[in-house]
Amino acid sequence: MIKPEIYHSLGLRDEDYQKILKILKREPTITELAMFSVEWSEHCSYSRSKKYLRFLPREGKYKVLVGEDAGGIVLDDLAVIFKMESHNHPSQIEPKQGAATGVGGIIRDIFTTGARPIALMDSLRFGPLTDSYNKFLLHGVVDGIQFYGNCLGVPTVGGEIYFESCYSGNCLVNVMSIGIAKRNKLARARATGVGNSILYVGASTGRDGIGGCSVLASQEFCNEVITSNEEKRPSVQIGDPFTEKCLIEATLEAINTGDIVGIKDMGAGGLTCATSEMAAAGGSGIEIELQNVPRREKGMESWEVMISESQERMLACVKKGKEKEIQNIFAKWDLNAVVIGKVTADRMVRVKDRGKVVAQIPADALANPPVYDLASKKPDYLDEIKKLDLDKISLPKNFNQVLLKLLSSPNIASKEWVYRQYDHMVQTNTVVLPGSDAAVLRLKENGRGTHLGGGTHLKGIAVTTDCNSRYCYLNPYRGAEIAVAEAMRNLVCVGAEPAGITDCLNFANPDKPDRYWQFKECIRGITDVCQFFQIPVVSGNVSFYNENPQDAIYPTPTIGMVGILPDINQRCNQYFKNEGDEIILLGICKEELGGSEYLKEIHSLVKGEIPELDLELEKSVQKTTLEVINQGLVNSAHDCSEGGLAVALAECCISRRSWSTDNREKKIGCKIDNLPSALKTDALLFGETQSRIVLSAKKSAVNKIKSIAQKNNTPLRIIGKTGGERLIIETDKRKVIDLPLDKLENSWRQD
Amino acid sequence: MMIKFGVVVFPGSNCDQDCFYVIKDVLNQPVEYIWHKETKISGFDCIVLPGGFSYGDYLRTGAVARFSPVMNAVKEFAEKGGLVIGICNGFQILLEAGLLPGAMLRNKNLRFICENVCLRVEKNNTSFTNLYAKKQVLKIPIAHNEGNYYLDKNSLEELKRNQQVVFRYCSASGEINEKYNPNGAIDNIAGIINKQGNVLGMMPHPERSAEKALGSEDGLFIFKSIVKFTQKR
Numbered sequence: 001m002i003k004p005e006i007y008h009s010l011g012l013r014d015e016d017y018q019k020i021l022k023i024l025k026r027e028p029t030i031t032e033l034a035m036f037s038v039e040w041s042e043h044c045s046y047s048r049s050k051k052y053l054r055f056l057p058r059e060g061k062y063k064v065l066v067g068e069d070a071g072g073i074v075l076d077d078l079a080v081i082f083k084m085e086s087h088n089h090p091s092q093i094e095p096k097q098g099a100a101t102g103v104g105g106i107i108r109d110i111f112t113t114g115a116r117p118i119a120l121m122d123s124l125r126f127g128p129l130t131d132s133y134n135k136f137l138l139h140g141v142v143d144g145i146q147f148y149g150n151c152l153g154v155p156t157v158g159g160e161i162y163f164e165s166c167y168s169g170n171c172l173v174n175v176m177s178i179g180i181a182k183r184n185k186l187a188r189a190r191a192t193g194v195g196n197s198i199l200y201v202g203a204s205t206g207r208d209g210i211g212g213c214s215v216l217a218s219q220e221f222c223n224e225v226i227t228s229n230e231e232k233r234p235s236v237q238i239g240d241p242f243t244e245k246c247l248i249e250a251t252l253e254a255i256n257t258g259d260i261v262g263i264k265d266m267g268a269g270g271l272t273c274a275t276s277e278m279a280a281a282g283g284s285g286i287e288i289e290l291q292n293v294p295r296r297e298k299g300m301e302s303w304e305v306m307i308s309e310s311q312e313r314m315l316a317c318v319k320k321g322k323e324k325e326i327q328n329i330f331a332k333w334d335l336n337a338v339v340i341g342k343v344t345a346d347r348m349v350r351v352k353d354r355g356k357v358v359a360q361i362p363a364d365a366l367a368n369p370p371v372y373d374l375a376s377k378k379p380d381y382l383d384e385i386k387k388l389d390l391d392k393i394s395l396p397k398n399f400n401q402v403l404l405k406l407l408s409s410p411n412i413a414s415k416e417w418v419y420r421q422y423d424h425m426v427q428t429n430t431v432v433l434p435g436s437d438a439a440v441l442r443l444k445e446n447g448r449g450t451h452l453g454g455g456t457h458l459k460g461i462a463v464t465t466d467c468n469s470r471y472c473y474l475n476p477y478r479g480a481e482i483a484v485a486e487a488m489r490n491l492v493c494v495g496a497e498p499a500g501i502t503d504c505l506n507f508a509n510p511d512k513p514d515r516y517w518q519f520k521e522c523i524r525g526i527t528d529v530c531q532f533f534q535i536p537v538v539s540g541n542v543s544f545y546n547e548n549p550q551d552a553i554y555p556t557p558t559i560g561m562v563g564i565l566p567d568i569n570q571r572c573n574q575y576f577k578n579e580g581d582e583i584i585l586l587g588i589c590k591e592e593l594g595g596s597e598y599l600k601e602i603h604s605l606v607k608g609e610i611p612e613l614d615l616e617l618e619k620s621v622q623k624t625t626l627e628v629i630n631q632g633l634v635n636s637a638h639d640c641s642e643g644g645l646a647v648a649l650a651e652c653c654i655s656r657r658s659w660s661t662d663n664r665e666k667k668i669g670c671k672i673d674n675l676p677s678a679l680k681t682d683a684l685l686f687g688e689t690q691s692r693i694v695l696s697a698k699k700s701a702v703n704k705i706k707s708i709a710q711k712n713n714t715p716l717r718i719i720g721k722t723g724g725e726r727l728i729i730e731t732d733k734r735k736v737i738d739l740p741l742d743k744l745e746n747s748w749r750q751d
Numbered sequence: 752m753m754i755k756f757g758v759v760v761f762p763g764s765n766c767d768q769d770c771f772y773v774i775k776d777v778l779n780q781p782v783e784y785i786w787h788k789e790t791k792i793s794g795f796d797c798i799v800l801p802g803g804f805s806y807g808d809y810l811r812t813g814a815v816a817r818f819s820p821v822m823n824a825v826k827e828f829a830e831k832g833g834l835v836i837g838i839c840n841g842f843q844i845l846l847e848a849g850l851l852p853g854a855m856l857r858n859k860n861l862r863f864i865c866e867n868v869c870l871r872v873e874k875n876n877t878s879f880t881n882l883y884a885k886k887q888v889l890k891i892p893i894a895h896n897e898g899n900y901y902l903d904k905n906s907l908e909e910l911k912r913n914q915q916v917v918f919r920y921c922s923a924s925g926e927i928n929e930k931y932n933p934n935g936a937i938d939n940i941a942g943i944i945n946k947q948g949n950v951l952g953m954m955p956h957p958e959r960s961a962e963k964a965l966g967s968e969d970g971l972f973i974f975k976s977i978v979k980f981t982q983k984r
Contacts, residue, residue, distance in 0.1 A: 146863050150894075151804040153765020242763050242807025332786075333762060421863045423894045425959050426802075428769045442964060444772065568964065657867070 002027060010037035016370065023365045031351060031359040034303035035272040040369040042544055044269040048510045049542040050371045052523045060536040062499045062564070068189035068281050069109045069264065071538030072179075073500045075564060078443065079183045080461060081115040084123070084176035084504040084560040086543035090236045091173040095140025099173050100148035100239035101311055106177045107154060108265035111248050112314060114187040114255040115179030118427055119441055120149050122159035122175050123465040123504070123558045127168025129410060134163075137171050144239075145175075146421045151241035152248070156422035157430050157439035159465055163410040166473075169548040174504040174541075176560040178463055180443060187255045189264035190282035191317040191343050196261055198275075198286055198341040199323065201330055202247050203312040204294035205270075208237050210308055243312040246333040251314065254329045259322035266313040272306050272366075274315040275341075276349050280367035282317070287350040288341030290358070302353040317343060379514035385474060388594055388608035395682055399646075399736045402602055406643045406686065407650060408747040409601045414655070416749060431460065435655055436573040437490040437639050438464035440565060460568035462496030465560045468642070471610040473554035474595045476518045478613060480525030480557050482690060485618050486641060487561040488533065492622045493637040493693060495572045495629040496563030501530065503540040503559055508552035510544045518555040519544075526557060532615050535561075572629045574638035575656040576668040579723040581635055582702050586621045587692035588715045589645065589676055591683040597642040598686035611690045617715075618691040624705075624714040625693050633701040633708075640692040645675075646685040646729060646737060648694050653727050654745040667741045672720035673730040681736055685729065696722055754978045756782040757795040759825070759841075761816050766802035766838065766958060773958045774799075778974050787819040796981045797834040798825055800841025802894070802956060812855060812897045813843035822848055834878055834977055835950045839895055842942075842952035851945055851952045852910065853902035858895070859935030865894040867966070868933055870941050870955060871921040874914055877944055878980040879951045882972040888925045889918075890967035891955040893933060893941075898954040900936040900943075907937060918942035918953055 007017050010033065020028055020036050028036065042048050058064055062073040065081070072081035087102025103120060110117045122145055127134040138161075149156045154177070191198065254260055262282065266274045271293070279286040290305050300308075316337075318326050323339055330337035344350070349366060351359040396402045406412055419434040432440035443457040466487035472479030488498040503526060508515040530537060546553040565571055593599055594608025628634050640648040653669050675684060697705055702718065709716040720729075727744060729737035756774045760767045767784065774782040785792055792798065805816035816822070822844070829835050829850060837845040845851045858864055870891055872883040883889070902910065910916060918941040922931045932939045934954075942953030957970025 150863055150865075150896075151763070151765075151807065153803060240807070242804060242809065245765065245804070245807075246762050420866055423863070423865045425865060425892055425894060425956070425965075426765055426769070428772065428959050428962070428965060431964050 002033065007033060011041055012037050016040060019370060023362060029358055031303040031306055032361055034307050035359055035361065035366065038269045038272050038307045039276055039366050044273055045369040046542055047369045048372050048374060048544060051373050052520055055523060055527045056537040057527065057530045058536050060500060060534045064536045064538055066538060067113055068277065070113055073538060074183055075459065077183050079115060079181045079186055080178065080562060081110055081113050081181065082176065082178040082502050082560065082562050083109050083539040084174055084502040084558065085541040086504050086506055087173045087175065088171065088506065088543050088546055091141055092171050094236040095137045096144040096147065097236050097238050099141040099144030101237045102173050102175045103145055103148040104239050104244050104311055105267045106175045107152065107244065108267065108314065110177045110179035111251055112187065112189060112263045112265050113181065114185050114252065115181035116252060117154045117177050117179045118429060119178045119463060120154050120156040120175060121463055121465050121560060122156065124159065124161045125167045125172040125556065126163055127165055128163055131168060134168060141173055142418055142421060148239050148241040150423040152245050153426050155424045155426050155430055157424050157463060158434040161415055161418065164470065164554060166551050166553050169550055170546040170553050172506050172546065172556060174558045176465060176502060178562060185256065187260055188262050189278060190262040191278040191284050191286055192261055192282035194343055194345045195320050196343045197318045197320060197323050197339045198288060198343065199316040199318050199326065200293055200336065200338045200340045201314045201316055202335055203240065203243050203310060204296040204336060205305055205308045205310050206296040207300065207304060207308065208310050210304055237309050237311045239311050246335055247312055250330045250333040250335055254326050257325065259319045259326055261317040261319060263314060263316040266315055268309060270306065270308050276363050276366040278315060278317060279349055279363035285344035285346045285348040285363060286341055287344050290351060290353045292338055292340040294336045294338055302351065302358045306351060374510055374516045375513040376517040376520055377513035378517055385607055386609055390591065390593060393603055396602065399681065399685060400739050403646050403650065403737055403739065404747040406597060406601055406647055407744060408750055409597065411597060412643050412647055414749045431568055432494050432571055432573050433657060435657060437493040438462040438496065440494050440568065440571045442568050458567050460565040462491045462494045462563040462565060464490040465558055466490060467556055467558040469554035469556040470606060471595050472522060472556065475610050476521035476555050477525040478610060480522035481529040481613050483557055483559045484526055484529045485613055485690065486639065487559040488622060489639045489693065491561060491563035492625045493572065493574065493639050495570050496565045497626060498535055498561060498563045500562050501535055501537045501559055503537055503557055505540065505542045506546055506553060506556040506558065507544050508547035515552060522555050522557045529615065566630060570630055570632055572634065572637045574636055574652060576652050576670065576696050576722045577635040579668060581696040581722040582699055582718050583670055583672065583720045583722060584695040584697060584705060585692060585717050585719045586624055586695065586709065586714055587617065589679060589684055590689045591679050592687045592689045593683050596686060596688045598682065611688050613690050620712045620714045621691045621693055624709045624712045627708050628695065628705050633705050634695045634697045636696045638694045640694065642688065644686040644688050650727055650744050652694060653741055654748060668722050669724040669726045669741050670720055670722045671724065671728040674717065674719050675731055677732050681731060684731060685736065752982050754780050754796045754981045755794060756780060756797050756799060757785045757792060758782060758799045758801055759785045759787060759821055761787045761805035761819060763805045763807050764801050764803035766956065769958045770799050770801045773961045774974060777961050777971060780978060785821060787821045790820045790824055792824045792828055797836065797977050798828055800837040800844050802839030802841060805840055805844065812840060813847035816844045817848040826850065829950050832949055836879060837952040838956055839954055842954055843897065845950060845952045850950050851943055852906055853900055855897040856899040856901050857897050858899050863896045864933055867892045868955065869921050869923050870918040871925050871927060873919055874917045877917060877948055879973050879976050880917060881980055882976045886925055888921060888923065889969040891957055891960045891970045893955045895954055898934040898936060900940045902937065910943065913946055915943050915946065916940055917944050917951060
């Protein structure tokens with residue numbers, strides 16, 4: 001008799017256990033119970049989110065590819081594969097290895113499709129740096145990303161870092177990867193063809209990460225956060241980027257032979273997840289013998305082998321008779337590739353240990369856990385928090401001081417000290433470097449194994465990640481809409497047409513109705529805005545239980561987005577290029593301060609209604625921006641986001657990167673003297689009204705830009721001119737901002 | 752006349768494909784990969800040891816790679832006067848293999864640094880730099896954790912006396928002092944050559960600045976210099 005305490009401690013509920021009895025028509029063995037517990041954990045199965053994820057649009061202008069573990073879009077004869085995944089819980093406990101293995105996991109999801117990973121992005125969130133543990137986490141996570149990503153030779157081309165107190169005790173580490181393959185060379189994560197071999201590939205299996213992600217990630221952290229998390233440390237996996245690098249090369253070479261029927265990363269859920277999901281996806285069964293699994297520890301029980309989450313391992317289904325050929329490729333890279341089983345017809349996952357059957361479960365039932373719809377309720381805090389009387393907010397006396405403070409605030413300050421630690425140039429595709437609204441990569445197809453022919457494409461891709469979680473806290477539906485709209489705007493600012501999304505949905509405990517309501521609202525927001533713009537969601541990840549007794553995270557639906565540049569030679573970036581250019585603002589300025597960085601940093605308020613999002617206006621601003629960039633009419637384009645217009649203008653002046661470490665190339669200032677005058681000065685300077693883009697252009701191009709804006713019905717205003725060594729902003733002929741660029745830059749760049 | 756390049760691939764090399772691409776698609780010269788288990792190399796004019804993390808560099812950078820079978824062949828090739836260029840991890844391997852003097856310490860800020868830097872050409876009468884002007888300032892990026900070049904005082908004097916310093920980190924106008932030294936390298940040294948003049952090691956990545964799209968074409972002239980030198984030979 002298996003006692004309830006046992007399955008409860010494995011995270012299974014009574015009703016889950018009843019279902020298991022029904023499926024097996026008998027009591028499970030310990031191995032089977034362990035397999036159910038990992039495969040049915042929220043982390044692996046999305047049992048609490050699946051119902052709503054189905055609403056996300058899957059169609060857009062570019063043909064969508066949806067695979068088992070990652071998705072992408074078709075670009076001519078190429079497949080652009082991308083996915084974002086969280087590694088929050090492990091990083092909270094052991095930041096360096098947590099982040100490192102997060103990078104490793106997402107990269108494996110990309111290259112097991114046959115795509116060469118060409119870029120990484122990281123979206124990170126921490127509690128305030130005034131707390132030393134948060135500081136430790138930030139430095140550990142950055143160290144883990146550089147340790148793993150740099151060694152792999154996959155450039156980390158950007159991302160975002162935000163600090164809010166709700167992330168104390170629950171940091172978020174979301175990693176996105178992008179890969180490129182020939183469209184006709186893609187691999188699936190499925191096992192088909194009775195008699196084909198099941199090959200275990202990569203590092204050997206140990207006890208590291210037993211129940212790591214799956215059990216850990218499906219629990220809230222308990223009360224004594226630090227002490228109890230210390231106990232969980234052994235279940236954080238350890239990363240080996242060198243092995244992963246060899247795996248990338250060997251796997252791409254192996255897939256290229258055409259003899260791989262299917263291949264899948266052994267990430268969360270390890271062998272259990274890989275066998276059951278590959279069998280279920282292929283409509284087959286799989287039988288394996290555990291004695292053939294390479295191990296690094298003695299005396300492992302069969303259940304331990306089945307749920308171990310040792311890193312850098314994969315499972316492949318190989319055509320019968322071709323095993324030797326595939327094994328030789330892995331042997332060349334000094335990697336394990338061992339036949340551990342075969343494909344069967346009976347749709348069962350059958351696990352043997354020394355010939356004795358230790359588990360026998362229908363693959364479909366194991367891989368398709370029960371789907372729950374949980375209770376949801378609008379949170380009580382929402383009504384209270386919306387109350388904000390702008391008239392009661394005192395107008396600062398010195399706007400210069402406010403601007404400097406905002407520029408030096410952790411959320412806005414330059415992140416160069418971080419991305420400088422990431423190799424963002426390897427593979428020599430990065431043509432807009434980190435530090436602009438989005439990174440731009442050219443598509444060069446070279447490389448052993450996946451040799452796709454030489455040369456470069458005229459087309460390129462742009463990548464960004466975005467989410468203002470404070471907005472999502474104040475208004476989950478519109479906050480999620482804005483996350484998508486702003487990600488699109490970021491892409492448009494470098495000259496890319498938004499093409500597809502991967503979403504990483506980070507939320508608190510879904511078993512609490514007010515948290516589940518936030519989740520549903522965010523999904524609704526993403527769905528609606530994606531439908532409006534016809535942007536598909538090609539892949540994604542859900543991370544629940546980001547909560548501890550002190551705090552729950554803000555709803556954080558991180559949007560990773562890929563766009564297409566028709567011609568990389570027309571790419572754009574955010575900083576001013578020339579003296580005497582006209583500065584143009586697309587969009588309109590409104591009195592919207594709710595949820596702003598200004599309110600939080602200057603008035604210590606997280607309150608108010610967040611900015612409106614007019615989808616038609618957004619569309620028109622983006623359309624005009626893309627057209628003027630593609631026609632080569634503008635010299636810079638920058639989105640207005642956190643910190644509003646004043647911060648955006650300051651960044652246009654100071655964000656130019658130069659070649660020599662200390663001898664920065666000349667920055668270009670500006671004078672803004674034609675802003676709408678009816679607004680309160682703080683709202684005008686620091687309000688975060690959406691759908692606004694700052695352009696700079698030669699005077700001779702202005703008429704053409706105007707006529708394009710007119711055609712698209714886009715509000716346009718020439719607000720000033722570039723030049724000089726100061727940022728000057730006037731309203732009603734009064735200088736409200738007047739600062740030398742050096743001073744702005746010193747506030748913004750803090751190491 | 753075509754010049755044949757060989758790019759050595761150690762497990763963990765990650766700039767091999769970038770070097771290959773520049774030689775084949777930008778320079779239009781023949782190039783082949785050389786697997787690290789090879790014991791003989793023949794038919795090449797120039798061998799490139801690319802950047803990356805050979806064997807993971809878990810021990811000391813380049814410390815394992817120097818024992819790779821191919822390194823004996825590279826040594827023989829160099830002894831016969833063949834051109835060898837080590838870039839970043841390739842430079843570190845050349846140091847470990849004793850083909851160049853000195854050692855690499857961790858960067859002085861103890862962090863990985865990826866950024867664009869300026870280099871001054873200190874020696875242009877070499878097989879690798881003959882297309883540059885002396886004192887020319889080049890824009891070539893770095894990306895490394897251990898680029899803090901070190902050697903003892905006497906060896907440094909000897910290196911200078913023999914005019915083996917090829918590149919130094921500098922300002923955009925060519926000024927050399929500690930302010931423009933990204934990693935703490937002794938005497939701002941970014942690249943050196945052996946006494947015979949056929950083995951070059953450099954931390955910056957010329958293959959990352961060999962095309963206009965990447966913001967600088969300065970690095971391409973190292974590969975072009977190699978071609979010019981070999982054709983004259």
